[in-house]
Amino acid sequence: MIKILAIGDFNGKFPKRLGERLKKEKFDIILSHGDFANIKQISEAFMKYGDDYKKILGRRKLDEIRVQGIKNSKLPLKKLNAFGRLVYITIGNNEVVKNKEFKELIKSFENLNLVNFKKVDLRGISIVGYPYYTLDKENDQSFLKRLDRIIRKVNPKQTIFLSHNPPYNCQLDRIPDENRQKPGEHIGSKVSEIILKKYKLPLMVCGHLEEYQGKCKIGKTLIVNPGAAYEGKAAVIEFDEEKGKVRKVRFIR
Ligand SMILES: [Zn+2]
Numbered sequence: 001m002i003k004i005l006a007i008g009d010f011n012g013k014f015p016k017r018l019g020e021r022l023k024k025e026k027f028d029i030i031l032s033h034g035d036f037a038n039i040k041q042i043s044e045a046f047m048k049y050g051d052d053y054k055k056i057l058g059r060r061k062l063d064e065i066r067v068q069g070i071k072n073s074k075l076p077l078k079k080l081n082a083f084g085r086l087v088y089i090t091i092g093n094n095e096v097v098k099n100k101e102f103k104e105l106i107k108s109f110e111n112l113n114l115v116n117f118k119k120v121d122l123r124g125i126s127i128v129g130y131p132y133y134t135l136d137k138e139n140d141q142s143f144l145k146r147l148d149r150i151i152r153k154v155n156p157k158q159t160i161f162l163s164h165n166p167p168y169n170c171q172l173d174r175i176p177d178e179n180r181q182k183p184g185e186h187i188g189s190k191v192s193e194i195i196l197k198k199y200k201l202p203l204m205v206c207g208h209l210e211e212y213q214g215k216c217k218i219g220k221t222l223i224v225n226p227g228a229a230y231e232g233k234a235a236v237i238e239f240d241e242e243k244g245k246v247r248k249v250r251f252i253r
Contacts, residue, residue, distance in 0.1 A: 001247065002123050003027040004237045007080070008092065008164070008207045009228040012038025012072035014079040018232040021252060022083070025236055028123065030085050033207045034092030034132065034164045036076050037069030037102070050181060069094060070101045076229065081109040086122070088115045090129040092164040092208065115162060119150050124241035126154040130163040130192060132208070143191050156199040157244030161221075166206045167192035171216040172225045173209060196221040202244050203237070213251055222246050227253060 005027040042065055045053035054062065073095070080087045089112060095102045106112045113120070115129030128150055133143065151159065166173040166188040173188025196204060200220040213227025213235075227233025238247040
């Protein structure tokens with residue numbers, strides 16, 4: 001049995017209360033689906049103006065916010081590193097721009113590892129990471145091919161899929177009715193949906209839609225969104241690597 005701490009959507013924060021709470025938890029590894037940087041001004045402008053947000057904020061301001069975002073992502077990264085467990089990370093949309101700087105920052109912490117389009121094998125499981133992409137970018141079939149090439153080399157039964165975005169068309173990728181521009185629309189990853197159905201992976205960890213903390217299923221796959229860390233949320237998942245099965249999910253709130 002392997003115990004996993006699933007945690008992400010930090011937006012530059014790591015509440016003290018969450019830190020204290022997690023000190024009492026036992027876990028073997030940490031999986032994080034990204035959004036370490038706080039680029040709230042950009043997200044808010046996007047929600048208000050849609051794609052016009054770039055024009056409204058202007059290039060210089062956008063760059064300024066993103067440079068600041070890399071700086072403020074350091075706090076949650078430092079906190080994760082300090083648990084003394086191996087941490088596997090895929091980037092969120094907040095780190096897509098300034099990606100190089102973010103990668104450099106990760107390298108400066110001994111326990112942190114980026115798994116964008118990578119797999120790692122440890123303790124009888126494999127972790128496969130898929131970084132954030134918007135649906136329009138995902139139309140490029142090359143992403144699917146890249147993931148296929150990786151997953152072909154692992155035992156799918158013992159593989160955990162880690163990605164910022166939830167898979168397309170489930171309970172965790174639906175924009176809530178009371179929220180934003182396109183209520184009810186599914187905004188998850190179609191590539192992830194295909195991968196889960198094709199390989200019947202037992203577990204996927206994701207986030208991005210910060211309104212949710214919960215789990216759902218696509219075929220054989222249990223999908224877990226541990227909730228937003230900046231709101232003090234996370235999840236501890238017990239995974240039976242021999243059976244390739246999730247035994248328990250406990251949400252921290
Ligand atoms: Zn996100």
